[in-house]
Amino acid sequence: xxxxxxxxxxxxxxAATAERIARIFRKRITWIEAKGDFEVNGVTLPSIQxxxxxxxxxxxxxxxxxxHELSRHxxxxxxxxxxxxxxxx
Numbered sequence: 001x002x003x004x005x006x007x008x009x010x011x012x013x014x015a016a017t018a019e020r021i022a023r024i025f026r027k028r029i030t031w032i033e034a035k036g037d038f039e040v041n042g043v044t045l046p047s048i049q050x051x052x053x054x055x056x057x058x059x060x061x062x063x064x065x066x067x068h069e070l071s072r073h074x075x076x077x078x079x080x081x082x083x084x085x086x087x088x089x
Contacts, residue, residue, distance in 0.1 A: 011062075018062040022052060025070055031056050041065045044072045 019029050027050050034040040034055040041058040042065040045051075052069040054062060074081065 014062050018054075018066045021063070022066055022070065025073070026050060027052055027070060027073060029054055029066065033057065042069045044069045044076075046076060 015029075015031075022029050029052050032053045032055055034057070040055050041060050042052060042054040044053070050073075052066055052073070054065050054069070058065055
């Protein structure tokens, strides 16, 4: 969180809240510095269970990135449950 939050106090609060929400779902956020000719905001890897990777340079709201990646985790863990949630919307 330090690298993401270093930019300003608002981002520090945003990051702390996203981490608290992730913990509710028994996930953790690992802050990465994505490099390369592609844009990455966040990523989930099946080989790293329970971890949401978020780029410290994302311009998107961290809650949005975390929620998107969290839905991927939930889909991997219980696809049927995720489908019911999507249908409810």
